[in-house]
Amino acid sequence: MAKRIFQIFRGDSENGVLVNFETEVKEGMVVLDVILEIQAEQANDLAIRWNCKAGKCGSCSVEINGKPKLSCMTRMNEYFSDQTITITPLKAFPVIKDLVTDVSWNYEQNKKIKPVKLAPESKSEKGYVMYQEDVERVQEFRKCIECYLCQNVCHILRDHDKKDKFIGPRYMIRVSSLEMHPLDIEDRIPELKKDYGSGMCNITHCCTDVCPENIKITDNGIIPLKERVVDRFYDPITIIKRKIFGKKKKRLPPF
Numbered sequence: 402m403a404k405r406i407f408q409i410f411r412g413d414s415e416n417g418v419l420v421n422f423e424t425e426v427k428e429g430m431v432v433l434d435v436i437l438e439i440q441a442e443q444a445n446d447l448a449i450r451w452n453c454k455a456g457k458c459g460s461c462s463v464e465i466n467g468k469p470k471l472s473c474m475t476r477m478n479e480y481f482s483d484q485t486i487t488i489t490p491l492k493a494f495p496v497i498k499d500l501v502t503d504v505s506w507n508y509e510q511n512k513k514i515k516p517v518k519l520a521p522e523s524k525s526e527k528g529y530v531m532y533q534e535d536v537e538r539v540q541e542f543r544k545c546i547e548c549y550l551c552q553n554v555c556h557i558l559r560d561h562d563k564k565d566k567f568i569g570p571r572y573m574i575r576v577s578s579l580e581m582h583p584l585d586i587e588d589r590i591p592e593l594k595k596d597y598g599s600g601m602c603n604i605t606h607c608c609t610d611v612c613p614e615n616i617k618i619t620d621n622g623i624i625p626l627k628e629r630v631v632d633r634f635y636d637p638i639t640i641i642k643r644k645i646f647g648k649k650k651k652r653l654p655p656f
Contacts, residue, residue: 403482407435409447410489414496419487420444426477433461433472436488436500448499456613459548463500464489469550469611491553504549510568513596517579518587535583541621542578544614545571551608551618557601567598570608574622580629594630602627 405426408419422439433451440447449472451461456474463472466480466487480486494502519529551570557563568576576589576597593599604627608618616622632639 405435405477405482406485407439408485408487409436409439409444409500410496411444411447411499412496413498417496419489430477431473432463432465432470432475432477432486432488435477435486436472448497448501450501457546459546462491462548462550462553464491464553469553471548471550471613474613491549493553493555493559494549504552506564507547507549507552507569507571510572511575513568513592514572514576514579515587515589515592517582517585519584520586529584531583535581539578539581541616542574544616545574546614547571548613550611550613554607554611555602556605556607557598563598563601567601568596570602570618570623573597573599573602573626574616574618577622577626580626590629590633593626594634599623599627599630 403426404423407422407424409422410417411420412418422443424435424439424442426435433449433454436447436449437451440449449461449463451473452458453460454473456471459471461472462469464470465472465475467489469491472488477486488500490496490500491502491504494504494506497503549571552558555567555569557567558569576593579585579587580589602619602623604619604624606619609616609620612618634640
């Protein structure tokens with residue numbers, strides 16, 4: 402057990418400062434444990450959002466020494482014993498108070514996405530039938546806990562504040578999960594190009610790097626969508642075929 406120094410952001414989007422706290426760190430503690438201990442003993446009005454403390458609710462997302470992480474899954478032994486730990490709120494979103502940010506913008510992006518639309522003829526006496534490999538293909542994206550670390554680290558949203566042009570990696574993989582549904586007949590490709598901003602992502606893999614569920618956001622989600630947009634709007638052979646033969650129905654499976 403040893404005393405450690407922590408710098409924690411206090412304030413809101415208009416006014417905020419880093420405040421020093423010193424507290425004892427016991428073996429096995431995670432960063433969230435430290436924050437809650439400081440809240441209990443030194444700063445009762447310190448605001449922090451958390452819930453499950455098991456890495457499954459995504460509530461306790463913060464930036465630790467500048468890197469977006471889940472505070473409940475970040476162990477103190479990852480840092481040197483003499484290192485000052487700086488804890489700040491997610492940079493990409495407005496600060497409500499201290500470590501709590503307003504992430505409601507993300508919910509608005511979700512509303513923009515067309516829901517699944519099943520082909521009536523795909524229903525049989527057994528109901529809707531899917532191959533197991535098609536089910537498994539989508540399951541990776543369903544592991545998302547909506548911690549918004551990928552949204553926060555995305556430079557389009559974080560550094561350039563292009564929230565009016567790009568829905569972010571979390572909702573790109575939601576679109577991808579719908580497009581991968583073998584029974585879905587909805588067409589979201591025009592929206593991907595025009596409204597969702599697929600062309601803005603330059604596939605740096607930064608979103609994949611911070612994902613606590615190890616979802617391959619870039620390779621398995623975003624890149625296939627970008628390829629779809631290129632095929633539809635920029636591939637000359639595809640464009641000529643479409644003009645000659647007309648628009649074809651969505652192929653199953655889509656990827």
